[in-house]
Amino acid sequence: MSWLLQVMGAGLVLLALIDIYFTVLYPRSHAGVLSAPISRGVWQLFRLASLMAPFNQARLLPYNGPTLLVATVVVWVLLLINGFALIAWPGLGSDIRASQGPTPEDFATAVYYSGYALTTLGTGDIVPKTGFYRLLMILETVIGLSSLTLTLTYFQSVYSALIRRNTFALSLQHRTLGTADAAELLARLGANDDFAGARQDIANMAQDLLNLLESDHTYPILHYFRFQESYYALPRMIFIAMDTVSLIKSALNTERYALLVGSAAVAELWGGGLQLLVELSESFLPKKYRASKRQPEQAWQERYYAAVERLRARGIETAPDLEAGAALYISLRRRWGPYIVRLAEYMAYDWSEVAPIEQNWFEERPLRVKKKR
Numbered sequence: 001m002s003w004l005l006q007v008m009g010a011g012l013v014l015l016a017l018i019d020i021y022f023t024v025l026y027p028r029s030h031a032g033v034l035s036a037p038i039s040r041g042v043w044q045l046f047r048l049a050s051l052m053a054p055f056n057q058a059r060l061l062p063y064n065g066p067t068l069l070v071a072t073v074v075v076w077v078l079l080l081i082n083g084f085a086l087i088a089w090p091g092l093g094s095d096i097r098a099s100q101g102p103t104p105e106d107f108a109t110a111v112y113y114s115g116y117a118l119t120t121l122g123t124g125d126i127v128p129k130t131g132f133y134r135l136l137m138i139l140e141t142v143i144g145l146s147s148l149t150l151t152l153t154y155f156q157s158v159y160s161a162l163i164r165r166n167t168f169a170l171s172l173q174h175r176t177l178g179t180a181d182a183a184e185l186l187a188r189l190g191a192n193d194d195f196a197g198a199r200q201d202i203a204n205m206a207q208d209l210l211n212l213l214e215s216d217h218t219y220p221i222l223h224y225f226r227f228q229e230s231y232y233a234l235p236r237m238i239f240i241a242m243d244t245v246s247l248i249k250s251a252l253n254t255e256r257y258a259l260l261v262g263s264a265a266v267a268e269l270w271g272g273g274l275q276l277l278v279e280l281s282e283s284f285l286p287k288k289y290r291a292s293k294r295q296p297e298q299a300w301q302e303r304y305y306a307a308v309e310r311l312r313a314r315g316i317e318t319a320p321d322l323e324a325g326a327a328l329y330i331s332l333r334r335r336w337g338p339y340i341v342r343l344a345e346y347m348a349y350d351w352s353e354v355a356p357i358e359q360n361w362f363e364e365r366p367l368r369v370k371k372k373r
Helices: 002-025 035-052 061-091 107-119 131-175 182-188 198-218 220-226 232-251 266-284 297-313 323-348
Strands: 097-098 126-128
Touching: 002 035, 002 061, 035 061, 035 220, 035 323, 061 107, 061 131, 061 198, 061 220, 097 297, 107 126, 107 131, 107 220, 126 131, 126 182, 131 198, 131 220, 182 198, 182 297, 198 232, 198 266, 232 266, 232 297, 232 323, 266 323, 297 323
Parallel strands: none
Antiparallel strands: 097 126
């Protein structure tokens, strides 16, 4: 029976080490054996608690991210301590003995011995007497110190990536004057028909979006950091970026602004945004949130015409055929719109928080047809 306990203990230790390796060292989204289900479970608990709470759920959900970090580390520590305790338990009283007096042989004593070895450099009042258990103590101490170092580094890296993400969110917030309207951003990039510096701004936005993509690979736990302020919302950031590139492709006069529309920066923003949405859907969203949503294409057409009016008000030359431009905008938005709707739903955002300019996007409205100018 003692060998079975030790095999079980070794299994727990190996499970913890594998999860630490895939979560901290291997940069692939949701590759962790335990961290991924823990993340989803804690998030669902917070969502359920927020729905039952007597106050606005936005006040509770921001605590999910820090809690999840702590919960993940606690699981790692418990697995390591209890795994090594199961390995050491059969040796209590014989190969592992108290310095003074009789040696307790219960499992609680094994946990105490294991925890002491995992978190300190020395031995306590219970010490190993044989070569195997002495080497086991050294191994546990090395694993404990390495895990502590990796955990601290992981915490620092996660919050550094979070700061970069939030900086990007604030940049978009101020570029759109707090409206989350891509037409406002684009109108200011090309005010008075001058897009001279717009390609660099678009390139910077594309780089920030690609940083989000790499953060998804390396630190998928970032998605569970949901702040109370809506301008930090991940769906909102992606919405502004993808709506901006869609309007560039469909609302601008492609002959007049060919250098911008056909630039590598625009292609990078479009491709990076689509890749981010697809990978988020596959690795982050549960299967029930991947189903297709109703597409409010009539509302999208209204949104396109409103964007064109905003661009014209800033002296920007728009597409000569607005009906064809609206059709192109709708076809582009079909490719990314449903992903953002599902992402927003899973992260418990109202659409008005993601796109305030489209807060009534789900309502049927009379179609307004613009004449070609």
